[in-house]
Amino acid sequence: MADDHHRESAQFDRLPSTPAVSIASHAQIMSFERSGWDARTLTVHRLHNILAAQRKEKSMPIDKYTLHKDSDTEKWRLEKEGSDKAKRTFDRKEDALKDLKHAVGPNGGSVRIRKVDNTIQEERTYPRSKDPKSSKG
Structure with a gap:
């Protein structure tokens, strides 16, 4: 025993x-x-x-963001879901992609990345540990 x-x-x-x-x-x-x-x-x-x-x-839910090109300003905008206000803007998409991890902040989040034609290119989660295990990527 x-x-x-x-x-x-x-x-x-x-x-x-x-x-x-x-x-x-x-x-x-x-x-x-x-x-x-x-x-x-x-x-x-x-x-x-x-x-x-x-x-x-x-x-705990993670924040969701979208990175897209603003047709009026020609800048890339990172916006939190449900908000029209940009969390960050970038002159080039390459700059935005390099800085996404820092741009979403310390709590991280999921970022839907769109192409110039507004179709979805990919989705990334920061940090990787918050990536849902059931997702394909």
Whole structure:
């Protein structure tokens, strides 16, 4: 029985953890130990926190942008979905493509890149870790 518990705890400890979850879990574990909770309950509680944080991180929507050429100004505009205001403008498409990662900001986002004729050329996600796993690209 003790071996089963040890094997189960070791298996849970190998699960990935984010720093925020590790810090919160450590504080909670210290609190629970003072309350007299056993190691198995603490391990299950830690696993629950890790999985909840991972689900929340994956379910957060990412901002969507479009890069297109403005026919009036002849500049390339990066616009956030639902807004007519340009987040950034570029003289050349090449310049825009080189700077997309920084242009969408630290939270990243998905950028739909259009050709001069306004058809979709491609879609890129920054950072790559936010790219939906179900997408083809």
